Amino acid sequence: MRGITNTAMACVTAGALCCGAWLLRGGTGHDAPPQPSAAQAHTRSESGSGFEESEVPPAVPALPPSPPRRVRIPSIRVNAPLTGLGLTSTGSLDVPPATEENLVGWYEAGTxxxxxxxxxxxxxxxxxxxxxxxxxxxxxxxGARVEVERRDGAVALFSVDAVEVYDARAFPDEKVYGAADRPELRLITCGGGYSRQTGYRGNVVVFAHLTGVRPARGR
Known part of the structure; x- marks a missing residue:
């Protein structure tokens, strides 16, 4: 299994939290983006160990490695191509071009x-x-569905386990970027309120795991 090392994890965190700096240059002239409610956060099981995920389907076996090509999230009308992201000269994760409003990036050195x-x-x-x-x-x-079309033709189907928002000063690196024993997905953007002085104060993070696969056509 390929995972994100502690060194790379720190780089990814820095890159993700710097997204607001790109947005600050243009300011905002529209309503603030929606923020997740407490009802969508992870909830502890009664035993206090692990998280309760009874609201979503169980995980399915992992797929072999294959770069992603497109992500679709029907419930929020996302249908966007994916581009690989590397590290900048300063060691942080790069981000999609600030002028590309319908482009998503994935950390191509990871899973x-x-x-x-x-x-x-x-x-x-x-x-x-x-x-x-x-x-x-x-x-x-x-329980919302996230579809990732892969280069091998298969479509990986993920179900959302939780949606949480974190302040930039208390971002839980290990919880978000730590290795997993099953196929998991994190979707990240800026959030947590906005200040014209500092930009977005944190990040919205979606936690999801693989619950289905549409095989490539002709296979």
Missing amino acids: TPGERGTAIVAGHVDTADGPAVFYRLGALTR
Whole structure:
């Protein structure tokens, strides 16, 4: 299983939390993006160990590695191509171009979506011109479907386990980016309120796991 090392995890965190700096340059001229409610956060099981995920389907076996091509989230009308993201010269994760409102990036040095482990996907909440691809990410609810079309032709189907928002100063690196024993997905954008002085104060994070696969046509 490919995972994100502690060093790379720190780089991904820095890159994700810097997305707001791109957005700050243009300011905002529209309503604030929706933020997840407490009802969509992870909930502890009665035993106090682990998380209760009875509202979503069980996980299915992992897929072999294959780069993603497109992500679709029907409930919030996302249908966007995916581009690979590397690290900048300063060691942080790069982000999609600030002018590309309908482009999502994935950390291509890590796990591919559908493979065993934690795959990282990030997108802008807005651009200087208005809402962008992940503007409504905070409106997702537990059980929502996320589809990732892969280069091998298969479509990995993920179900949302939780949607949470974190302050930039208390971002839980291990919880978000830590290795997983099953195929998991994280969708990340800026959120947590906005200040013209500092930009977005944190990040919205969607936690999801693989619950189905549509095989490639002709296979």
